[in-house]
Amino acid sequence: MTPRPQWGQPGRRLVNVAWASAVALLAIGALLAGRTELSYRSQAQRQAEVQADILAASVSAALAFDDSTAMREYLDALRVNRRLAAAAIYDAAGEAVVVFHRPGAAPPPAHIEVLSSRFSHRHVTVTRPVAQQGQRLGAVYLETLPEPWTSVLGRHSSLALLTVLAFLLLGVVTAAASQLQARARLLAEANDRLRQEMAARSAAEEALRQSQKMEALGQLTGGIAHDFNNLLQVVQGAFELIRRKADDTARVGTWAQNGIAAAERGASLTRQLLAFSRSQKLELRPFVVADLIGEMRELLVRTLGPDIKLSVELQEGRAMVMSDRTQLELAVLNLAINARDAMPAGGGLTIRTRLRSVPPGDPMLAAGEYVELSVADTGQGMSREVAERAFDPFFTTKGVGKGTGLGLSQVYGVARQAGGAAQIDSELGRGTVVRLMLLRSSAAADVAPGPGEPPPILAPAAGRTVLVVDDEAPVRALAAETLELLGYRVLQADSGAAALALLEREVPDLMLFDYAMPDMNGAELAGLVRARLPDVPIVFASGHADTAAVEAALGGQATILRKPFNMETLARIIAERLS
Amino acid sequence: MPLALLGYALAVMLTVLAATPVSAQTDGLELAVKATYLYKLAPFVSWPASAFASPTAPLVICVQGAGPFGQILDRAVSGQAVGSHPVTIKRLARVDADSGCHIAYLAGGPGQSPAQALQAMEGLPVLTVTDEARGPAKGMVHLLLARGKVRFSVDAQQAEAGGVVISSKLLALAVAVKR
Numbered sequence: 001m002t003p004r005p006q007w008g009q010p011g012r013r014l015v016n017v018a019w020a021s022a023v024a025l026l027a028i029g030a031l032l033a034g035r036t037e038l039s040y041r042s043q044a045q046r047q048a049e050v051q052a053d054i055l056a057a058s059v060s061a062a063l064a065f066d067d068s069t070a071m072r073e074y075l076d077a078l079r080v081n082r083r084l085a086a087a088a089i090y091d092a093a094g095e096a097v098v099v100f101h102r103p104g105a106a107p108p109p110a111h112i113e114v115l116s117s118r119f120s121h122r123h124v125t126v127t128r129p130v131a132q133q134g135q136r137l138g139a140v141y142l143e144t145l146p147e148p149w150t151s152v153l154g155r156h157s158s159l160a161l162l163t164v165l166a167f168l169l170l171g172v173v174t175a176a177a178s179q180l181q182a183r184a185r186l187l188a189e190a191n192d193r194l195r196q197e198m199a200a201r202s203a204a205e206e207a208l209r210q211s212q213k214m215e216a217l218g219q220l221t222g223g224i225a226h227d228f229n230n231l232l233q234v235v236q237g238a239f240e241l242i243r244r245k246a247d248d249t250a251r252v253g254t255w256a257q258n259g260i261a262a263a264e265r266g267a268s269l270t271r272q273l274l275a276f277s278r279s280q281k282l283e284l285r286p287f288v289v290a291d292l293i294g295e296m297r298e299l300l301v302r303t304l305g306p307d308i309k310l311s312v313e314l315q316e317g318r319a320m321v322m323s324d325r326t327q328l329e330l331a332v333l334n335l336a337i338n339a340r341d342a343m344p345a346g347g348g349l350t351i352r353t354r355l356r357s358v359p360p361g362d363p364m365l366a367a368g369e370y371v372e373l374s375v376a377d378t379g380q381g382m383s384r385e386v387a388e389r390a391f392d393p394f395f396t397t398k399g400v401g402k403g404t405g406l407g408l409s410q411v412y413g414v415a416r417q418a419g420g421a422a423q424i425d426s427e428l429g430r431g432t433v434v435r436l437m438l439l440r441s442s443a444a445a446d447v448a449p450g451p452g453e454p455p456p457i458l459a460p461a462a463g464r465t466v467l468v469v470d471d472e473a474p475v476r477a478l479a480a481e482t483l484e485l486l487g488y489r490v491l492q493a494d495s496g497a498a499a500l501a502l503l504e505r506e507v508p509d510l511m512l513f514d515y516a517m518p519d520m521n522g523a524e525l526a527g528l529v530r531a532r533l534p535d536v537p538i539v540f541a542s543g544h545a546d547t548a549a550v551e552a553a554l555g556g557q558a559t560i561l562r563k564p565f566n567m568e569t570l571a572r573i574i575a576e577r578l579s
Numbered sequence: 580m581p582l583a584l585l586g587y588a589l590a591v592m593l594t595v596l597a598a599t600p601v602s603a604q605t606d607g608l609e610l611a612v613k614a615t616y617l618y619k620l621a622p623f624v625s626w627p628a629s630a631f632a633s634p635t636a637p638l639v640i641c642v643q644g645a646g647p648f649g650q651i652l653d654r655a656v657s658g659q660a661v662g663s664h665p666v667t668i669k670r671l672a673r674v675d676a677d678s679g680c681h682i683a684y685l686a687g688g689p690g691q692s693p694a695q696a697l698q699a700m701e702g703l704p705v706l707t708v709t710d711e712a713r714g715p716a717k718g719m720v721h722l723l724l725a726r727g728k729v730r731f732s733v734d735a736q737q738a739e740a741g742g743v744v745i746s747s748k749l750l751a752l753a754v755a756v757k758r
Contacts, residue, residue: 065752066612
């Protein structure tokens, strides 16, 4: 479980900000109130001073000439000011001459020493000099009534308002923050739930993938077993016939041919599997597509059966492509089988080749000349969903044991490796067209052996010695017999150690190593042998699926003979390496 | 309550003791008041600028004739100043235009009666002060006794003729004003 995020953080920050704002607001309010208070006080003081000054100016003559009646009159005139609490006039010696105070108010001091002006306890007390032309005559004293509380409150209403507002703000923000926190908590819980659900779903998907893999594996093994059983049936049948009627040389030849053909189809099947697993190195050679289709025609007719009419339209002339001939054959065969299965009640299959020019900017293909090979049937077609997945490996609509799900995937792989692409046009009830776009090649075509020709046995290099190292006795014996049949002298060893011991005594002209052997594999053996016999060519035989790994172990220049191999291939490669 | 009785007796004794010299000096007190009035008038009076030789020239109070004040006046004005003008006293038997007075108390004497002195000072920027106790002649300010207190009347006409301006504050305090 990941650490839970700090959902409360933004809310708390908000509250802090609100608190700071409220405090700032209050501080500003207090400042403003202080200023207001100060200005009010100085103003009140100033007012009292002005009034005292007026009184002082008025009473100067009366004070100078000791006219207490006049002074009393002046003081009495001040009574109309309701804010005045007390007033007095002092002579030059500071003694009170005339005094007035309202009932309830304290009487003014009888004697004053110094002049003063102050604001205290909500009232102003001010003493001002009485002078005429610089001649100090005495002083006047004024005291105001305390300012009523209502007036003070009125003056500070703004502060009160600010305080109320600040607390209101705080309240609102705190409430909002707590609400936010509650929502954040809910969100966090929802998030946790979501995480759990995602984890559960992820686990479920993993389980589903696993079961799909198992299902695919089941389909694959089922399909392969079915195909292999058929092939083995043919091979076994052929050998049994040969054993029983070994004297009938003419028919033995035919049965042997059937057996060989079945074995070759088995080899094709494993090649198909390996090509699918992308470990099989394709043998890309230039050839004419029209030739290939022409040669396959008979096979296709037999595969499709009597109810399906095959028509072939070859329009591309002699255009060549660079591809693996066997793979392309397989692809066409796969397509024909699919078409046949799609037309249980019969129909028509059209194989067409033509030249296509792809302009620059095509989303699928690089610009250039292509040979389009299309296989069209008049079958039941397929739905959009099926068509979209048709090229996926292991995807099949056939029952278990009926197909591997690799056919169309192999078709797609062939097209890609020939520098092109494959596409399906299909609709339910409207048949299916599969198009392979193969990049046109300008290379010179290999001369293909004519159909039905007996395999040419290459001229044996008489007297040359070949060392065969293989841990599997039947395979080793077969290779040895084949090589002897071709005219070579053969040495045999069943392990790397035995081979090394044998090489102490005799040096062959060529060595054929099996790759996968216990204790010491072909690559290791080759490493040891090359140090001593650098000039003796080595050919590796491998049935290993991972050709790339074999190549990497042997170095790029190694010659690899893929199992199963036929006599012709073995003869050709041995002859090439010896020449 | 013997203590209260003692206090009462003491108060009576003190009152008796204090009352005797006060009544004896009534005339002296009146003189002292008049003497202070002489210089106290000054701040309420404006003279033409030509009346002073300089801003710090003394303000001269002349006492003409048989002045009654003796040392009282000298003590009263000692160290006093009106504005920037220090106050000085001049005692003269006779006064005229050349006497250099700003305020002249015309007491009258063998050489010059208050009326004659007034005549000599007519039209001059000199605040003439006469005293009811010294004769009927009335200067710009005429001192008199009213309800036992020293008061004064003002003759604004004379003052105007002499170029002397008397403050309205003083006029307000006068028992009578001749305009």
